Amino acid sequence: MNKEPDDKVLRVVNQIGELSRVEVFLEELAEEWSLPTPFVFSINLVLEEALTNIILYGFDNDSQHTIDVCFTKTGNELSISIFDDGHEYDPTLKTDPDITLPLDERPIGGLGIFLVKKIMDKVEYQRKENRNILILTKNIGS
Amino acid sequence: MNVTVKNLNEFTVVSIEGRIDTTNANEFEKMVMEVIDGGCSKIILNCAGLNYISSSGLRIFLIVLKKMTALKGQFRLSNIQPGIREIFDISGFSSIFSIFPDIEDASKD
Numbered sequence: 001m002n003k004e005p006d007d008k009v010l011r012v013v014n015q016i017g018e019l020s021r022v023e024v025f026l027e028e029l030a031e032e033w034s035l036p037t038p039f040v041f042s043i044n045l046v047l048e049e050a051l052t053n054i055i056l057y058g059f060d061n062d063s064q065h066t067i068d069v070c071f072t073k074t075g076n077e078l079s080i081s082i083f084d085d086g087h088e089y090d091p092t093l094k095t096d097p098d099i100t101l102p103l104d105e106r107p108i109g110g111l112g113i114f115l116v117k118k119i120m121d122k123v124e125y126q127r128k129e130n131r132n133i134l135i136l137t138k139n140i141g142s
Numbered sequence: 143m144n145v146t147v148k149n150l151n152e153f154t155v156v157s158i159e160g161r162i163d164t165t166n167a168n169e170f171e172k173m174v175m176e177v178i179d180g181g182c183s184k185i186i187l188n189c190a191g192l193n194y195i196s197s198s199g200l201r202i203f204l205i206v207l208k209k210m211t212a213l214k215g216q217f218r219l220s221n222i223q224p225g226i227r228e229i230f231d232i233s234g235f236s237s238i239f240s241i242f243p244d245i246e247d248a249s250k251d
Contacts, residue, residue: 019165041194041225048196052164099234103211108204111233112197118232 005074006033014055014065014084022047022069033073039140042119043078049112050082050091050134058086058132073140082134089132090125091116144191145173153218153249154182159191162199171202178206183215186248190221200233207239216240220248 010025012018023044030040051067059065068083091113099114117123122137143166144159156177162170177185187203195203210217220242222230230236242248 016164019163038225044194045196045229048163052196052198099232100237101234103207103238106204106208106238108208109197109201111200115197115229115232 005072008071010069010071012051012067012069014059014067016052016055018055019048019051022051029071035078035140039078039138042138043080046116046119046136047080047082049116050136053091053112054082054084054086054132058084058089060087076140078138078140080136082132082136084132085130086132088127090127091134092123092125143170145170147177150186150245150249153184153186153216155186155188155245155249157188157191161194162192162202163194163196164198167196167198167202170199171205174202174206175209178209178213178215183210183213185210185216186218186220186242186245188220188245189223189226192226193223195226195229200229200235203235203239218242218248220245 008029010022012021026040026044026047029035030037035043047069051069054067065085070081070083072079072081094113096114096117097107097110116136120136120138122135124135124137126133126135143161146157146159148155148157154177156174158170174185174187207217218240221244222241227236230239230241240248
């Protein structure tokens with residue numbers, strides 16, 4: 001049986017400190033939607049990676065920008081859409097790092113978006129009305 | 143995040159409690175570097191209380207491993223929780239770090 005989807009929106013500004021609000025928001029969402037703890041861990045990680053990228057590299061000026069994070073639960077699937085008005089950037093096009101390199105050849109960093117792609121079932125990007133939209137989907141599991 | 147430091151045989155055991163994320167990764171780096179700069183060449187990072195890590199934290203783990211390797215020291219990880227282990231596996235970190243089930247195993251030569 002298909003239930004009506006549930007929706008929640010979290011609005012943050014382009015400051016790293018906002019990540020702690022994401023954590024609190026997810027704790028509340030986990031309780032309300034009965035999300036399993038390992039799943040919440042994954043979602044927290046993915047959101048931190050995506051938002052950190054937007055906050056640190058997405059904007060060409062220092063002025064305040066809002067980033068909307070919309071959560072939709074349809075049956076056993078969670079979909080998260082992140083909207084920002086930064087410059088056009090499609091993270092799905094980023095080349096994956098080579099995770100088989102030995103220690104001395106391993107570059108420092110560059111794992112964030114790779115983790116997002118590996119953890120989520122689906123990662124899609126759209127550019128609409130001067131906004132980046134990153135849509136992340138994952139099955140909630142049991 | 144809380145970090146405590148103890149000695150066990152010739153090893154220095156650094157225990158982390160809590161999260162390592164973008165907001166505190168620099169603080170974590172500073173604390174571990176202080177231990178290394180204090181002259182410890184054999185370090186066990188006890189991850190029993192580590193319940194969250196993001197790429198900012200992984201970055202510091204790799205910086206520390208590279209530094210300890212360059213210094214011909216040892217940097218071992220113990221008690222990694224399953225959720226964190228999964229992130230290590232995805233990142234390919236499981237094959238470059240020395241990972242032990244517990245502190246006792248990690249402190250054997």
